[in-house]
Amino acid sequence: MDALAPLSFAIGIVVLLVGLIVNPLVIAPLGGAITLVAAAAWARGSGRAPSAEPVQPDATGEERFTRSRRLERATLGLGGLVALGVAVPVAGFAVLPSFLGQRRRPVDLGPIAAFPEAEYFVSTFRADPQAGEISQRSAYVRNNGLVGDLPSFTIMSSRCTHVGCPTQPNGPLFPHQRRAERTSGGEVALVPAQPAGFGCPCHGSQFDNEGNRTAGPAPRALDRYEFSIRNGHLSLGRLYSVSTVDGTGAQAEIRSFALKGDGEPATGPESWLYPIDPPS
Numbered sequence: 303m304d305a306l307a308p309l310s311f312a313i314g315i316v317v318l319l320v321g322l323i324v325n326p327l328v329i330a331p332l333g334g335a336i337t338l339v340a341a342a343a344w345a346r347g348s349g350r351a352p353s354a355e356p357v358q359p360d361a362t363g364e365e366r367f368t369r370s371r372r373l374e375r376a377t378l379g380l381g382g383l384v385a386l387g388v389a390v391p392v393a394g395f396a397v398l399p400s401f402l403g404q405r406r407r408p409v410d411l412g413p414i415a416a417f418p419e420a421e422y423f424v425s426t427f428r429a430d431p432q433a434g435e436i437s438q439r440s441a442y443v444r445n446n447g448l449v450g451d452l453p454s455f456t457i458m459s460s461r462c463t464h465v466g467c468p469t470q471p472n473g474p475l476f477p478h479q480r481r482a483e484r485t486s487g488g489e490v491a492l493v494p495a496q497p498a499g500f501g502c503p504c505h506g507s508q509f510d511n512e513g514n515r516t517a518g519p520a521p522r523a524l525d526r527y528e529f530s531i532r533n534g535h536l537s538l539g540r541l542y543s544v545s546t547v548d549g550t551g552a553q554a555e556i557r558s559f560a561l562k563g564d565g566e567p568a569t570g571p572e573s574w575l576y577p578i579d580p581p582s
Contacts, residue, residue, distance in 0.1 A: 311337060311344055314334070314335075315333070320333070324577045408532070408537045409427055409538040410486045410537055411536040411537070412536065414453060416536075417443060417445040419445045420444070420445065420551075422494070422495045423444075424493045424495050425440065426438065427441075427485075427490045441457050441459055441538070442460060442471070443536075447551070448552075454552035455529050458525070459526065459527065459541060462520055463522050463543075463564065464507050467505070471497035472500060472508075475493055499516065500513075505518060512554060513547060514546055521565060522566075523545060524544070526542055526556070541561050543558070544557060545567075563576070
């Protein structure tokens with residue numbers, strides 16, 4: 303049994319490191335538990351003198367450690383230090399960003415008067431003006447009118463939920479009617495569109511006007527943005543994922559979830575097989 307302790311210790315370290323990436327809440331603690339149990343068994347086993355090499359008394363008659371026992375304990379200590387040196391940086395880079403999350407600033411898309419009711423616009427903006435063009439995004443924006451006294455908007459990400467390719471409206475765009483809105487976050491381009499759904503040119507996924515998947519390999523509907531109205535301007539918040547949408551416009555019932563990764567289903571048994579998504 304003692305001979306299995308070093309192997310179990312190594313297996314525990316591997317499971318711990320893999321768990322930090324795949325599932326830090328379940329697999330990583332399991333790997334840590336295996337490592338601790340194996341280390342305890344290894345240390346306990348190394349504390350007993352092996353039968354093939356008994357402890358030799360010194361000149362005073364007291365027992366002393368044999369060379370093999372000293373080497374075994376030194377190996378155990380060195381292995382623990384190496385494991386800590388590998389695990390601590392990996393844990394820091396893999397786990398801490400997930401718990402700390404990422405700061406996301408609201409994006410000003412311009413005055414709500416720039417979005418006539420029942421019309422779709424392809425809105426292009428920079429999610430982080432300080433990052434420049436690398437943060438440029440597009441969203442499909444439709445003013446649904448009022449729900450009671452509150453404005454309602456449908457705002458969908460243009461990114462396909464399969465592997466993140468940019469989708470396109472299945473219908474005419476009117477680039478000659480393009481407008482540029484000057485906002486607190488920079489220039490926002492608005493291009494009117496009359497889509498009969500949206501399509502991905504990469505792998506053929508298709509979505510209807512509410513973002514529901516209708517064909518292709520995409521595992522769920524198009525992601526959506528939270529929104530708010532600030533001083534008469536439409537402001538984008540966080541992205542969230544959607545499995546399906548029942549109904550249309552302001553009367554739609556949206557089955558929403560925390561933001562999922564590309565290719566990740568929001569519901570069903572297959573969704574259980576994916577790693578835990580970090581907060582966004």
